[in-house]
Amino acid sequence: MSQPHAPTSNKASSALGDRPQEIGYILVPGFALLSFASACEPFRAANQLAGRVLYRLRYFGEAEGRVVSSSGAEIPAEELPCGRGSLHTVFVCAGGEPNAWNRPAIHAALRRLARLGVRIGGISGGPYLMAAAGLLVDRAFTIHWEHAGATIEAFPQARLTRARYVADPDRLTCGGGVAPLDMAHTLIAERMGTAFARRVSDWFLHTAVSAADDPQRASTAERYGVHHPALLIVLETMEKTVEAPLGRQAMARLAAVSERHLDRLFLDKQGLSFSAQYRAIRLAHGRRLLRQSPLRIGEIATACGFSSAAHFSRSYRSHFGCSPSAER
Structure with missing residues (x-):
């Protein structure tokens, strides 16, 4: 990334929050590098564009040393913070699979920092660790769409949304990928004003800043390559009813067409x-649960609308060429 132009005078910026805001990132091994970069680079750019230190960034791991990302890049990290110090906000960044996110030390650190008044955030899979730490009870939050199914199974009472990010005064959750750029724009605008946040986003060629509640994924029409209104209604309903599949007659009635x-x-x-399309959608959901959740195969079969583990296993082997146990 090229360096920005020399900072220009910005009286509005200098009048807002002279004290640097300290932002920490707790990195879980296998964290998604793109999500992490999207969550921290805007604050570094803000410092350079302002010509002064607006934000101080710190990186933490379960122990002092290097934390390896999903792509193999390593980030030097401090040991998890014991006290608040000057920390204003701390994000936990996680990638990979939820079955690798049982991190008691990180859960404890998040609870401790929350009690001390630190704003807690989660990036990509990070909200799962926040939920495991008990920090999202009765709160709307988001997570990367790939982990939504495993999150709902692990935390049945979760108020999960499919937004790009959710920003509360003391909690921040973000779906990851490039969505942290949108979230960072909002956070920088809160402190430095919209005009300054726009300059930061423009530096990253981020010309179309998405709203918090914009969808994470492409539309059903784009993902399936179809545009017929009746077919879109049925496909969307199929994705929402994997646990309790609707019959052909009910679907036809919804789409206002004959069976x-x-x-x-x-x-x-x-x-x-x-039937084959519906089964493929349910089996794809089952595959994500096998890879990401600790649920037993019988429980996954039920979550995908199959009458028994044996029925699920036969269908799974026929579709994917291997058994559910082999997949796991």
Whole structure:
């Protein structure tokens, strides 16, 4: 990334918050490097554009040393903080699979910092650790869409949303990827004003800043490559009803078409029957749960709308070429 132009005079910026704001990042091994960079680079850029230190960044691990990211890059880290010190906000950054996120030391550190008044945030899989630490009870939050199913299974009462990020006065959660750029824009604007935050985003060629509640994924039409209104209604409903699948008659009624016409739409547009498409969506959900959750195979079968573990296993082997236990 090229360096920004020399800082220009910004009286509004200098009048707001002269004291540097300290932001920490707790890195879980395998953290997503892009998500981490998107969450910290805007604050570094803000310092350079302002010509003074607005934000101090610190990096923490379970022990002092280097924490390895998803791509193999290593970030030098301090040991987890014992006290608040000057910390204003601390983000926990996690990637990979939820079955690797049982991190008691990090859970304890998050609870301790929250009690001390530090604003706690989670990036990508980080909100899962916040939930495990008990910091998201009765709170709306978000997480990377890939981990949504495992999060709901682990925390059935979770108020999970599919937003890009959720910003509360003392909690921040973000879906990861490039969404932290949107969140950082909001946080910088809160402190330094919208005009200054716009300069930071422009430096990263981030010209279209998304709103907090914008979707994380492409639309159903884009993901499936279809545009027929009835087919879109049915596909969206299929994704929402994996645990309790609806019958063909109910789906046809929702789409305001006949069952026969619904079958023709799937064969013509998707190259699959109604049943095969529904089963593929449910099995894909099962695959994510096998990889990401500690649920037993029988529990996963139920969560995917199969009548028994044996039925799930037969369907899984036929679809993916291996058994659920082999996948796990």
